[in-house]
Amino acid sequence: MEEDHQEGEILTLFEQVRVNGTLTPATLSADGKLRWTDRGERCLTVEKEVLGFSIEGSLIRVKALVERESGLYCGGSRGVRVRKDFVFEPLSEESQRLWCGKLQECIDSYDRPKKLFIIVNPYGGKKSASKIFDEEVKPLLVAAGIQYTVQETQYRLHAKEISHSLDLTKYDGIVCVSGDGILVEVVNGLLQREDWASAIKMPLGIVSAGTGNGMIKSLLDSVDDPCSVSNAMLAIIRGHKRPLDVATVLQGETRFFSVLMLAWGLVADIDIESEKYRWMGSSRLEFYGILRVIRLRKYNGRVSFVPAPGYEAYGEKIDQSNGCTSNLHVLHQNQQDTVKVLHHGYRGPEICLEDLEWRTIDGPFVSVWLHNVPWGSEDTMAAPNAKFSDGYLDLIIIRDCPKSSLLVSMMKMNDGSYVKSPFVLYLKVKAFILEPGQRAGDPTKGGIIDSDGEVLARGEGTYKFEQSELMTYGPLQITVDQGLATLFAPR
Numbered sequence: 001m002e003e004d005h006q007e008g009e010i011l012t013l014f015e016q017v018r019v020n021g022t023l024t025p026a027t028l029s030a031d032g033k034l035r036w037t038d039r040g041e042r043c044l045t046v047e048k049e050v051l052g053f054s055i056e057g058s059l060i061r062v063k064a065l066v067e068r069e070s071g072l073y074c075g076g077s078r079g080v081r082v083r084k085d086f087v088f089e090p091l092s093e094e095s096q097r098l099w100c101g102k103l104q105e106c107i108d109s110y111d112r113p114k115k116l117f118i119i120v121n122p123y124g125g126k127k128s129a130s131k132i133f134d135e136e137v138k139p140l141l142v143a144a145g146i147q148y149t150v151q152e153t154q155y156r157l158h159a160k161e162i163s164h165s166l167d168l169t170k171y172d173g174i175v176c177v178s179g180d181g182i183l184v185e186v187v188n189g190l191l192q193r194e195d196w197a198s199a200i201k202m203p204l205g206i207v208s209a210g211t212g213n214g215m216i217k218s219l220l221d222s223v224d225d226p227c228s229v230s231n232a233m234l235a236i237i238r239g240h241k242r243p244l245d246v247a248t249v250l251q252g253e254t255r256f257f258s259v260l261m262l263a264w265g266l267v268a269d270i271d272i273e274s275e276k277y278r279w280m281g282s283s284r285l286e287f288y289g290i291l292r293v294i295r296l297r298k299y300n301g302r303v304s305f306v307p308a309p310g311y312e313a314y315g316e317k318i319d320q321s322n323g324c325t326s327n328l329h330v331l332h333q334n335q336q337d338t339v340k341v342l343h344h345g346y347r348g349p350e351i352c353l354e355d356l357e358w359r360t361i362d363g364p365f366v367s368v369w370l371h372n373v374p375w376g377s378e379d380t381m382a383a384p385n386a387k388f389s390d391g392y393l394d395l396i397i398i399r400d401c402p403k404s405s406l407l408v409s410m411m412k413m414n415d416g417s418y419v420k421s422p423f424v425l426y427l428k429v430k431a432f433i434l435e436p437g438q439r440a441g442d443p444t445k446g447g448i449i450d451s452d453g454e455v456l457a458r459g460e461g462t463y464k465f466e467q468s469e470l471m472t473y474g475p476l477q478i479t480v481d482q483g484l485a486t487l488f489a490p491r
Contacts, residue, residue: 012102018089026088028099032106034062044086046106048491051144051237053103060088060099063143065234081230083143112239113172113203113488116141118150119159119186121178121209129177129209136229137177137207144237153182163189163199173203173488175236179210180260184452187246187485188257200246205236205488212377212453214260215487222388223490227378235490243389243483245372249451251476259485260452261376262478264436265299266292266367266398268450273463285377293406298364299447300437306356308392308428315359356431364440366398366406370432370478374416384416385428388489391482393432397425432478446473 013028019036026036032046044050044064051063065081090096122130130152141148153159163174163186176182183206190199206216207229217227225231247258263271274288307314371383371394383394401423412418419426438459439445446459458465459473
């Protein structure tokens with residue numbers, strides 16, 4: 001039956017039922033609120049808290065994920081979510097059919113995924129992804145009635161191979177139980193398919209099981225949710241989506257698609273060189289960061305960029321008619337031909353560097369950092385003004401900074417306030433060209449260029465420089481495709 005209730009709320013059901021053995025009036029409203037009385041009014045919001053339900057004889061078991069601190073009152077304070085079942089017993093078979101039908105109708109009105117492909121990286125972070133899947137992810141998928149196929153990665157770039165060949169018509173999304181690295185591999189695999197245009201629309205989910213977890217931290221923090229497996233899974237199960245910018249890193253005919261960050265200088269050195277201390281866990285970054293500041297390096301080089309509106313005053317304007325000012329003119333000529341080849345029925349919106357207002361900043365640099373989302377890891381807010389689909393990258397530059405001030409700034413990265421330092425330059429850019437140079441004071445050694453935790457290039461004399469990388473240590477270009485990818489995200 002339908003009637004008005006609680007300040008004009010429209011009800012689809014209003015009946016006496018037993019809830020956890022207690023007879024009580026229960027209602028299901030048109031906007032998906034399930035209410036009953038049990039030592040005070042209780043409420044479940046179907047869209048936000050109900051995973052699914054099952055029929056057990058005369059009983060209906062409602063499976064929910066609720067906030068521990070809020071009790072069960074609608075609009076409670078945010079907290080850690082826990083699994084909880086509520087057993088409803090309608091007083092007749094007809095009533096049970098009606099309740100089940102209305103509950104299913106309510107759940108079906110949301111665009112929830114029905115079948116997911118799950119990629120688990122058992123080697124990332126603390127090597128706990130398999131355990132996290134078995135103990136935390138799988139039970140929630142079962143409770144929500146979501147079918148799934150799971151595959152563990154066996155080696156580096158395995159996830160890229162999987163997404164490149166996966167039959168996407170069988171699934172409503174791909175979920176990465178890992179750190180940010182597997183998500184990056186999946187995006188690169190999707191964008192290198194012949195059907196890239198439709199493939200990249202596949203919704204992607206992330207469950208934190210790595211070292212950094214910057215992407216899922218950024219997603220959950222955008223709605224003030226704690227970064228936890230249950231919150232990440234609830235975002236996936238609910239099926240709400242948001243677009244994500246994708247950056248293309250291009251050098252000649254070689255390209256890499258980035259969704260998180262690109263670093264050169266201090267940040268890249270800490271991220272990559274600290275791998276030798278991986279046994280320390282995430283604390284390796286803080287430990288090695290202090291070492292790197294004590295023995296501070298600076299790198300010669302140049303950055304050129306197309307500023308976002310409001311940032312046109314940064315840097316020096318480039319006269320593009322004079323090809324001698326930088327590699328910009330050469331990059332324009334060479335890469336336009338490359339881009340035409342890359343995009344001939346193959347990959348993405350065409351990148352055009354012509355007719356843009358370019359500006360430049362010369363080194364030496366302590367650090368150059370490009371970011372797509374606010375958080376670089378769960379405890380590092382790298383770019384506090386970054387947005388998910390604004391079409392820009394946030395550029396953070398440190399050219400010169402006393403060691404004491406640099407240490408203070410690093411301690412303020414947990415809340416992003418480090419960008420207020422007078423030694424930090426923070427702006428937004430639409431396109432970017434990096435011309436990396438050698439270490440100031442030691443021209444025999446170069447630096448490391450790191451994107452999303454992957455080394456793109458190593459200069460002579462760097463950590464593991466003898467390894468073969470995707471790109472050479474030379475000029476490279478970054479452009480942004482606004483909202484190209486899609487993420488499962490909290491509403």
